[in-house]
Amino acid sequence: MSEVKYFTKQGLNRLKDELEKLKSVERPAISQQIAEAREKGDLSENAEYDAAKNAQAMLELQISKLEETLSQARVIDESQLDENKVSILSKVKLKNLKNNAVVTYTLVPENEADIKAGRISVNSPIAKGLLGKAIGEKAEIEVPAGIMSFEVVDISR
Numbered sequence: 464m465s466e467v468k469y470f471t472k473q474g475l476n477r478l479k480d481e482l483e484k485l486k487s488v489e490r491p492a493i494s495q496q497i498a499e500a501r502e503k504g505d506l507s508e509n510a511e512y513d514a515a516k517n518a519q520a521m522l523e524l525q526i527s528k529l530e531e532t533l534s535q536a537r538v539i540d541e542s543q544l545d546e547n548k549v550s551i552l553s554k555v556k557l558k559n560l561k562n563n564a565v566v567t568y569t570l571v572p573e574n575e576a577d578i579k580a581g582r583i584s585v586n587s588p589i590a591k592g593l594l595g596k597a598i599g600e601k602a603e604i605e606v607p608a609g610i611m612s613f614e615v616v617d618i619s620r
Contacts, residue, residue, distance in 0.1 A: 471538070
């Protein structure tokens with residue numbers, strides 16, 4: 464049974480664009496490489512032909528995986544999310560109760576996480592510990608470095 468994968472509208476469009484590029488640009492380029500290598504004669508000792516065929520197999524695998532992901536994809540309906548509690552797509556301002564540092568994270572689907580941009584996976588330990596919390600609530604979250612204490616300062620979209 465397939466597992467549903469959630470995306471933002473932008474994340475799903477990015478995935479569709481990537482698939483389209485692989486099919487319309489990369490696939491013809493590899494076919495051209497195979498044709499050129501085939502023209503060079505004896506295929507049994509043609510390293511270029513073997514490399515192009517391997518590249519084609521890897522590309523087809525990548526296309527297949529993207530198509531499978533898209534078939535399982537569902538777009539998150541932001542209008543159905545409670546804005547008073549931390550949930551997926553929430554932008555959460557947190558205060559670390561140990562050192563009073565304030566950080567802001569946006570909780571996103573796993574495949575759209577980018578820690579440098581402040582986008583953490585909803586499946587990460589910190590996000591899991593914050594889900595369902597309201598402004599002012601405290602969360603004790605177990606992370607690899609130990610237990611961290613946070614207070615939810617603000618929630619927005």
